Amino acid sequence: MMAVVVFDLDDTLYDELTYVRSGFRAVAQFLQRSWNLPAEPCYQRLVMRLAGGRGSIFDDVLQEFGVYSRKNVRQCLSVYRRHQPEICLFPAAEDCLRWLAPFPLYIVTDGNKLVQHNKIIALGLKERVRHCYITHRYGIKNAKPSPYCFWKICEREQVDPGQVIYVADNPRKDFVGIKPLGFKTVRILQGQYKDLVLEERFEARWRIQSLTGLTPEFLQQVLENEP
Ligand SMILES: [Mg+2]
Numbered sequence: 001m002m003a004v005v006v007f008d009l010d011d012t013l014y015d016e017l018t019y020v021r022s023g024f025r026a027v028a029q030f031l032q033r034s035w036n037l038p039a040e041p042c043y044q045r046l047v048m049r050l051a052g053g054r055g056s057i058f059d060d061v062l063q064e065f066g067v068y069s070r071k072n073v074r075q076c077l078s079v080y081r082r083h084q085p086e087i088c089l090f091p092a093a094e095d096c097l098r099w100l101a102p103f104p105l106y107i108v109t110d111g112n113k114l115v116q117h118n119k120i121i122a123l124g125l126k127e128r129v130r131h132c133y134i135t136h137r138y139g140i141k142n143a144k145p146s147p148y149c150f151w152k153i154c155e156r157e158q159v160d161p162g163q164v165i166y167v168a169d170n171p172r173k174d175f176v177g178i179k180p181l182g183f184k185t186v187r188i189l190q191g192q193y194k195d196l197v198l199e200e201r202f203e204a205r206w207r208i209q210s211l212t213g214l215t216p217e218f219l220q221q222v223l224e225n226e227p
Pocket residue numbers: 008009010011012168169170
C-alpha cells in the first residue's frame with residue numbers, strides 16, 4: 001500500500017521562531033530607514049518583547065521608541081509579512097524529504113497566505129513536494145481542524161484516508177478533525193506545544209520526538225495499523 005505523506009510547516013519542518021526573528025530583523029531595518037532608529041537595539045527590543053507574548057509587540061516597541069501611530073504599526077506588520085525570510089529546514093527534515101522523495105509528499109499549513117507562501121519559497125519546498133496547501137486560500141472555514149485540504153489530497157492521489165499520514169506538532173488543531181475520518185496522525189514533540197497534553201480526541205495516534213523518528217520501518221507500521 002502506497003503512503004501519501006503530508007507535513008505541517010511551522011515547527012514541523014523548520015523552527016518557527018527563526019521566522020519571527022528574521023521578520024524582526026526586517027522590521028528593525030525598516031525602523032532605521034524610516035526614523036533613523038538604531039537597527040540593532042530595535043531588533044534586540046523586539047526579541048525581548050516576544051517573551052512577553054505575541055500580541056501588540058509592534059505597538060509596544062514603537063511606543064518605547066517614540067514613533068507610535070496606528071499607521072506605523074500597520075507598516076511594521078506589512079514589512080514583517082512581506083519580508084523574504086532567512087530560514088532553513090531542520091536537518092532531520094532535510095534528511096526526511098530526501099529519503100521520502102519517491103513518495104507523494106504534501107504540505108498542509110494554516111496562516112497568512114503571503115507569509116506561508118514566502119516561507120515555502122525560502123525553504124525550497126515548492127520543488128520538493130507535489131503541492132503546498134495553504135488552507136486560508138480556501139477560506140477561513142477550511143483551516144485546520146477542517147479536513148477540507150486533506151480530502152483534496154485524497155482526491156488528487158485517488159487514495160483513502162488510511163493511506164494519508166499527517167505529521168504535525170499542534171494537538172489543538174492538527175489531528176482532531178482528521179483522525180475520526182481515518183487519516184493517520186503522527187505528532188512530532190517539538191516547538192511550543194511539545195508538552196501540551198489534551199484529551200484523547202485531540203491526540204495523534206502516534207508520537208515521535210523529532211523527524212529522525214520518521215523511519216521507513218515506522219512509516220510501514222503506521223500504514224499497517226488502524227488509525
Ligand atoms: Mg505547526
